[in-house]
Amino acid sequence: xxxxxxxxxxxxxxxxxxxxxxxxxxxxxxxxxxxxxxxxxxxxxxxxxxxxxxxxxxxxxxxxxxxxxxxxxxxxxxxxxxxxxxxxxxxxxxxxxxxxxxxxxxxxxxxxxxxxxxxx
Numbered sequence: 490x491x492x493x494x495x496x497x498x499x500x501x502x503x504x505x506x507x508x509x510x511x512x513x514x515x516x517x518x519x520x521x522x523x524x525x526x527x528x529x530x531x532x533x534x535x536x537x538x539x540x541x542x543x544x545x546x547x548x549x550x551x552x553x554x555x556x557x558x559x560x561x562x563x564x565x566x567x568x569x570x571x572x573x574x575x576x577x578x579x580x581x582x583x584x585x586x587x588x589x590x591x592x593x594x595x596x597x598x599x600x601x602x603x604x605x606x607x608x609x
Contacts, residue, residue, distance in 0.1 A: 492606035525588035
């Protein structure tokens with residue numbers, strides 16, 4: 490899987506997401522966030538546009554140590570050769586975030602000089 494580093498130095502990867510196993514893929518560009526221990530954060534606007542099913546709420550600890558309750562939705566991702574069901578956290582931001590939950594069994598290489606990201 491190949492991504493890119495943008496002009497601002499953000500590591501970006503295109504993800505093939507779907508609201509149900511038999512739905513069409515929707516390509517979402519996500520920032521790789523190694524400080525996020527979950528799988529995926531999506532803006533509420535993207536969740537609503539994709540009509541992702543609501544799963545419930547989960548408590549999360551933010552970078553500043555504060556605890557918040559966040560809504561969680563179900564989403565499917567084509568991750569290498571597997572279709573995986575994910576719990577997606579909603580936020581009010583503008584940018585999808587890919588956390589280390591999906592990267593733990595993978596190799597991530599970010600080459601800032603060539604602006605190429607490789608996930609294997």
